[in-house]
Amino acid sequence: MPELPEVETVKRGLAKSIVGKTIADFSCDWHKLINKPAAKYKQTIKDLKILSVERRAKMLIVKLSKGLNILVHLKMTGQLVYRGKSKCVVGGHPIKEGANCLPNKFTHVTFSFTDGSQLYYNDVRKFGWLRLYTDVELEKALAAKKMGPEPLSKEFSLKYLQQLTKTGKNRKRVKQFLMENQNLVGVGNIYSDEVCFYAGVMPDKPVEKLTTQQIKKIHEGIQKILKAAIKAQGTTVSDYRNADGSAGGYAKYLKVYQRYGEKCYRCKAKVVRMKIGGRTSHYCPQCQK
Ligand SMILES: [Zn+2]
The missing domain is CATH 3.20.190.10 (MutM-like, N-terminal)
Structure with a gap:
């Protein structure tokens, strides 16, 4: 998807x-x-x-x-x-x-x-x-459809995200929380993994345990990663193609998504995976807490 x-x-x-x-x-x-x-x-x-x-x-x-x-x-x-x-x-x-x-x-x-x-x-x-x-x-x-804000809009402010961690839908785990359309739209399996890595947060961390600093990093990560991915024309997953038929260029920037068993670029530990709410999540066990 x-x-x-x-x-x-x-x-x-x-x-x-x-x-x-x-x-x-x-x-x-x-x-x-x-x-x-x-x-x-x-x-x-x-x-x-x-x-x-x-x-x-x-x-x-x-x-x-x-x-x-x-x-x-x-x-x-x-x-x-x-x-x-x-x-x-x-x-x-x-x-x-x-x-x-x-x-x-x-x-x-x-x-x-x-x-x-x-x-x-x-x-x-x-x-x-x-x-x-x-x-x-x-x-x-x-x-x-009761959708949350666009993550690159003004409505998706740090304050909004902080408030959401206390009241938002599907607050069990960070990955699920980020993928919930009612919280914010457009973030799915790929970018939720990448945002968690960027923020140094375990994807299965309970949302209520996030620190103020971690929420700030998650907010920053969402903006930076989505902007970079748009600039690279997206990530090509299972043959997805762009409007000009070319493959998306963001795949080469992925830090953890679908890198199971490969070395973390930051610490050299092996990237591992787990199931969260039926979705496979990739993360670095050393860089993410
Ligand atoms: Zn690492």
Whole structure:
């Protein structure tokens, strides 16, 4: 599952390709992926212009003219592919068939633009979804998810995090606490491990036992690591690809995630792993307390 830096990377790549284009046609062959009949989609969004591509948590928001929006979640195997005359831009999980033969058997949604280019939504396992919403409906739908703040926003202040360690959801263990969407969004398995290493904190440490200094380091780590990962265009995990089809560059900066049995770069101890709430967590037994 992609995390914040990976979705942000797809968003940026996609924005470069589709903003300013006008929708000429829409089709969908799998009704469960969309929230209204395909004919209704077509009728509503035909002739509308793409104003911007935004992100909230791990979702993409394609903003259209006339106050309409398409909310997209790629989930485990979703992929967006833009194909123009001279370029092809892949965002999300690649599919073996590649971008050369499109649409393919995994293409379930096609947006055609007036300039002859297309945006395809492909999904092998069909866990992802698209929602057509008005501005008001979008606001309602997002509010209903009761998500915490974006970790790189002003709302995610040190004070907020300190308060959260006393009141937040899922306060048992640090890793679970960081991955809980109601506390903050976008941090999953990879970046929670990396943040714990950065802060020198054991991932299974009870949240109530964190010191003020450790909370400060966790807050700092979240910001630094996510920013660096966005800059490196995310981490490529199990074939995840960026909007331009390239692999994310952050993998080479990972300190503990999926480095089981390898030496810690800081102290040379072996990186170990354990299960926390069903998720595998990697950590250095010497550097993290
Ligand atoms: Zn170490």
